Amino acid sequence: MDYKDYYKVLGVEREATQDDIKRAYRKLARKYHPDVNKEADAESKFKDAGEAYEVLKDPEKRAAYDQLGANWQAGQDFRPPPGWDSGFEFSGGGYTEADQEAFSDFFESLFGQARSGRTRYQGSREFHAPGQDHHARIEIALKDAYEGATRQIGLHAPQVDPAGHVSVKDRTIKVTIPKGILPGQHIRLAGQGTPGIGKGRAGDLYLEVAFKPERGFSIDGRDVYMDLPITPWEAALGGKVKAPTPSGSVELSISRNARSGQKLRLKGRGLPAKPAGDLYAVLQIVTPPADTPQAREIYEKMARELDFNPRSK
Amino acid sequence: MAKKSAEAVPSELIEALTLAELCRSCSVRADWIIELVEEGILEPTGREPSAWRFTATSIRRTRTAWRLQHDLGVNRAGIAVALNLMDEREQLYIRLQRGER
Numbered sequence: 001m002d003y004k005d006y007y008k009v010l011g012v013e014r015e016a017t018q019d020d021i022k023r024a025y026r027k028l029a030r031k032y033h034p035d036v037n038k039e040a041d042a043e044s045k046f047k048d049a050g051e052a053y054e055v056l057k058d059p060e061k062r063a064a065y066d067q068l069g070a071n072w073q074a075g076q077d078f079r080p081p082p083g084w085d086s087g088f089e090f091s092g093g094g095y096t097e098a099d100q101e102a103f104s105d106f107f108e109s110l111f112g113q114a115r116s117g118r119t120r121y122q123g124s125r126e127f128h129a130p131g132q133d134h135h136a137r138i139e140i141a142l143k144d145a146y147e148g149a150t151r152q153i154g155l156h157a158p159q160v161d162p163a164g165h166v167s168v169k170d171r172t173i174k175v176t177i178p179k180g181i182l183p184g185q186h187i188r189l190a191g192q193g194t195p196g197i198g199k200g201r202a203g204d205l206y207l208e209v210a211f212k213p214e215r216g217f218s219i220d221g222r223d224v225y226m227d228l229p230i231t232p233w234e235a236a237l238g239g240k241v242k243a244p245t246p247s248g249s250v251e252l253s254i255s256r257n258a259r260s261g262q263k264l265r266l267k268g269r270g271l272p273a274k275p276a277g278d279l280y281a282v283l284q285i286v287t288p289p290a291d292t293p294q295a296r297e298i299y300e301k302m303a304r305e306l307d308f309n310p311r312s313k
Numbered sequence: 314m315a316k317k318s319a320e321a322v323p324s325e326l327i328e329a330l331t332l333a334e335l336c337r338s339c340s341v342r343a344d345w346i347i348e349l350v351e352e353g354i355l356e357p358t359g360r361e362p363s364a365w366r367f368t369a370t371s372i373r374r375t376r377t378a379w380r381l382q383h384d385l386g387v388n389r390a391g392i393a394v395a396l397n398l399m400d401e402r403e404q405l406y407i408r409l410q411r412g413e414r
Contacts, residue, residue: 029385035377035399046384133338135376152319174321184370186327188338206327206338208373218410225411282411 004106006052006065014066018057025053051103061111128198138187138207140177142214142224145271146246148179155192155205175207180273182222185209217246222277224270225263229286230254245269245279252281260285329366332357339375349378352389354396 007014010024031037032046055061138153154172175187186206193203211219216227228243238256242249247269254264263280270277290296302308336343347362349355355374357365374396381387381395 026385033380033385035380036395133340135372150321172319174319175324176321178326181326184373186338186369186372188325188327189322190325192322204338206372207324213410218407220407 001105001109004048004052004104006055009048009052010056012056018059021053021056025049025057029053047103051107054103055107055111065110128200129196130200131194131196131203133203134193134205136205136207137210138175138177139210139212140181141212142217142219142246144177145181145211146179149177151175151177153207177209180271180276181209182271182273183209183211183219219271222271222273222275223280224277225280225282227284228252228264228281229284230258232285232287235259235283235285243281245281247272247279254283258283258285327369327372329368330371332362332365332367335367335371335375338372339379341375341379345379346375348389349375349392352393354378354389354393 007016010016010021010028012020012024016024028049029046032042032049034043034046036042037046055065136153138151140149140151143149144151152172152174154170173189173192175189177187181187186208189205189207191202192205195202218225224246226243226245228241230241234241234254235258236256238254238258240251240253243252245266250266250269252264252266260283262283264283266279266281268276269279288295290299330338332343332346335346343362346355350357350365355367355371357367357371359365377396377399378392381392387395
């Protein structure tokens with residue numbers, strides 16, 4: 001188990017006052033809150049700060065932690081010395097209000113295991129409570145929304161046995177993704193959350209649907225935007241081009257003197273919800289490289305004969 | 314994909330939620346949702362709370378609002394500002410992906 005330097009996590013001195021600690025925590029919490037900060041490591045930094053604050057904000061826990069000494073380095077292999085916490089009483093129990101499941105082994109070795117609210121009711125036969133609902137995110141491909149799909153997902157879900165003990169069990173379930181689903185929509189899997197206690201019903205599992213980013217495609221509500229690469233001569237002369245779309249290949253008319261960034265709307269070819277969205281093909285003019293004598297010759301001819309300077313207005 | 318046999322479970326696409334369903338799915342109290350509606354953070358259709366219907370995206374909005382209040386101590390007006398800025402950021406991100414300026 002790795003030693004955690006809670007002072008370092010919050011960026012404060014060991015002599016910091018309780019006010020300094022509170023301020024430092026608030027600042028980090030605002031900066032790394034996963035709703036606010038979209039960086040990949042924001043959530044773990046937010047949790048680390050929460051754990052550090054959980055210990056340092058509480059004078060009893062802080063004093064006990066300080067007693068371990070200042071010579072430990074973050075990441076160093078750590079085992080609490082026997083009887084290290086004698087003389088301390090953690091009146092708030094191991095945990096107070098922060099997310100109980102988020103804390104590290106290091107924290108648990110010092111301040112005890114999460115005390116689930118459920119275990120309190122152990123032995124009380126007449127107790128019934130509904131299970132908790134769970135929320136998860138599922139990433140689907142654009143194709144899945146156009147065609148519908150079946151996906152397997154692994155669940156890592158707590159189970160409660162009749163005596164009220166909580167354990168974590170892994171299982172795999174199969175979920176149907178309906179055709180026409182939109183980003184931000186939710187699929188409810190009734191009874192797939194935490195089982196209830198006694199006669200309480202099981203909680204539900206809610207899956208929030210998000211789309212996997214795909215190169216050349218973006219989604220806005222029910223509309224889909226698709227990059228459509230075209231040649232300079234297709235853009236200049238106009239004409240028909242064949243374009244692959246998520247719902248099959250279509251023929252598109254390019255108007256003469258088309259520009260990069262121009263959008264062609266294909267009504268009803270966006271996400272097949274009710275009503276269906278539109279598909280926009282966004283023109284991207286791609287110039288061929290001058291890597292053969294012929295290509296160079298053509299470019300040189302254009303340079304000589306066309307009076308064109310995109311920098312002069 | 315794993316070859317392990319997977320149990321097929323019935324699923325249901327959430328189209329619109331009542332006040333009670335939204336409370337249940339987000340594990341929050343009705344009076345707190347009512348406060349969010351009063352602040353204009355959630356905009357259900359229907360006049361009376363008993364007739365309110367929320368879109369499925371309200372689940373995410375409600376949960377984010379709850380975390381902002383619970384984790385950071387943001388008040389209702391602050392939640393409204395933060396959610397608007399988050400929406401704006403989302404829109405900008407979509408436009409960025411499209412290569413627009």
